[in-house]
Amino acid sequence: MREQPEQQAPPVQRLRIRYAKRGRLRFTSHRDFSRAFERAVFRARVPMAYSSGFNPHPRISYAGAAPTGSASEAEYLEIALAEVVDPADVHASLAASLPDGLDILEVVASAGGSMPDRLTASVWRLSLDRTAVEAAQDAVRTLLDTPEVLVERMTKKGLRRFDARAAIHSAAVRGEDPGRPGCAILDVVLRHGSPSVRPDDVLAALHATSGLDVTAALQQRLAQGPLDEADGTVGDPLAPDRDAADR
Known part of the structure; x- marks a missing residue:
């Protein structure tokens, strides 16, 4: 034994x-x-x-x-x-x-x-390849006006089809990337869920709703934490631990 x-x-x-x-x-x-x-x-x-x-x-x-x-x-x-x-x-x-x-x-x-x-949402910044600010703004408006956008992604369980729009709390074009002329910057707040909606899924949703064919040269997560549904801000998940240590 x-x-x-x-x-x-x-x-x-x-x-x-x-x-x-x-x-x-x-x-x-x-x-x-x-x-x-x-x-x-x-x-x-x-x-x-x-x-x-x-x-x-x-x-x-x-x-x-x-x-x-x-x-x-x-x-x-x-x-x-x-x-x-x-x-x-x-x-x-x-x-x-x-x-x-x-x-x-x-x-x-x-x-x-x-x-x-405590990690219920993320803030993402996407630098969109060869995409003018005006074109990106039009595409984002169309996406946000669409109540459901189904996209597909290969997962460990096979090809899955899911609604990417439901996870998008907000999306806004912030102007042109200073280091990449002709490339718009898109900021997106994504709710976490299952399956988790990723930046690539947002780009697929933009293509599905407006025909915008774009990739992101850089996908950067700026924040991750609790989502305030009222104002769309994502808080600091370590704040409760920091506050407890200060008492």
Whole structure:
């Protein structure tokens, strides 16, 4: 009979981390990032808590990861620790252990509750290839005036057809990209759901409603957090943890 594995002690502290994917590192897949992060916590000597079982692994929980190829200023994860540490020390040691482009932006002690439950929407900025501002504005108006827009995307479960319009809280053309003449900038607030509507789905919806055939040279998530349906703002998901630490 196989000997039962030793049970690990429960975590004594949880830290929540906001990080960015920038430059060429935006092409890092979620699996590649998770491997890089596990190596970083080992190099940084972070006192991780481990799962029980025959193959213990560090307790790391990821939430709302951006699609591969998308830059982001608002990626989140949570780590569970076997010792109580200063979040500022973990911030410094992890920042030194990750490559430039995978950048630690903030580390706070968890005040409890579910992190994924706080991530209900994202703000995206899309730089549209070879698309004049006026053409983009017309296409966005048409999209927003359409109550339902069905798009298709290949998923792990096969080809899925879903309504992309329902996830779009707001969309607005912000002018021309200063670094790319002739390319409009589109800001979109997307509600999270299942399946999750991505920037590419928004572009597919624009094509379906107005015939605008466009790709985004850069998709960048600017924020991710709780959505205020009244004013369309996306809040800071780490604010409750920060407030608890200040009390």
